[in-house]
Amino acid sequence: MKVALFLLLSASLLDVVLATRHKERHAISQSTIHLTTSFDQTPTEVIWKHKTPENAMQIAKMQNGLMIDRLNSRYTLGPNGSDLCIHDVTERDNGFYIAEATLADNRIENEKFYLMVHEPVPPVQILSEVRRNGDQCHITLRSSVPSNASDLSYTWKYRHQDSEYQSIDTAGSTIHKILPLDHNYTEFVCKVHNPVDQKNVSVHIEQCSVKVKTRTRVPIVLFLIIIIITAAVCGVIYWTCSNRSKQGDPENQNLKTSVQDSESTFNNISHGKTNVKMKEEDVELECFEVKS
Known part of the structure; x- marks a missing residue:
């Protein structure tokens, strides 16, 4: 119980130290950010760690100028590991970055950074x-x-x-x-x-x-009224023409009757001419028989 309490207090104390003694850095999403330490001696070994409220992990390690370990290719170290470069940063890279360095005189020093990644400002x-x-x-x-x-x-x-x-x-x-x-x-x-x-x-x-x-509202209202009146007038005209076409025009009926009467008269006249011609032929035949 005492050990757990001690670890909890140690973690809380570490959070307080990190929150009060760190260098703040800002980066735009998908860019590259450099975190550069300022140790007074060239370190023989540097270990970089990333700490968030949910997790803490080692991301890179360099010893005597050689890369010993690296989490992935997005992380690169400068000469002697004193400079950390993070490529294509996103909001998941937010958090504390801690450089634990062993100097030439075997002293161990830490430098801390707090990184905040922001999206570009959208169009306004x-x-x-x-x-x-x-x-x-x-x-x-x-x-x-x-x-x-x-x-x-x-x-x-x-x-x-x-x-x-x-x-x-x-x-x-x-x-x-x-x-x-x-x-x-x-x-x-x-x-x-x-x-x-x-x-x-x-x-x-x-x-x-x-x-x-x-x-701007008055012209719009007038325009709508004109459209409604025009549509109503067109509807009345269309309804009137439709009824007239169904019932038929009296003048057309009279004209049709006159045409029919003319055709009947013409037929009668033609028939009369035919009868006269037949009678004339009968008379000529009788005259021929008398002469004979």
Whole structure:
């Protein structure tokens, strides 16, 4: 029980020492980071360890200038092992790195580093809302990034036309600014950054009267009303033409009747001509018989 308690206190003490006596380093994801020691003598042996809250492991060892052990090819050591190079770092490489060196006079010294790996700052967009309130122009700007990164910081500044930039006392992603209605052309700049990367984006605000969003609603409503009325008129015309085509046109019926009567008269006349011709042939036959 006492041994377990002693080990627990030793581990806690080591964590406190590492947290208070270390060199802090930051790196961007997929980059290469160098951790360089500052021993006052050339070490004869250096052992590098990586410690996280979940695990601790030896990652490389060099003795008398020769690589004795290495966890994988992402870790390389400089001359005499005093420099550790980590390639293609990711957030899994976060944590403490400890160099345990045996110097030429057989003294053992340690140097500690704390590495934090950050993702690049994603593209930034400013969402703006400008509204008029009495004789004032209320401006709300919000910096939007497509990620939930917790290590991002925001710095805002603005200027009127070509004047000098003035900082805005806020550390958040949203700002509120009140300007007079006749304010000049104003530019707002937001810098989104972490310890290894940053992105800048700006937005230009003109006079408050220029950006009244409700003005665009009236033409849209009128346009919708015109479309509805046009569709209704077309529907009525189509319905009327359909009924007329089904019932038939009286003028067309009269014309059809006249054509039929004309055809009947023509047939009767033709039939009459045929009878007259037959009678004429009978008379000629009788005359021939008398003469004979």
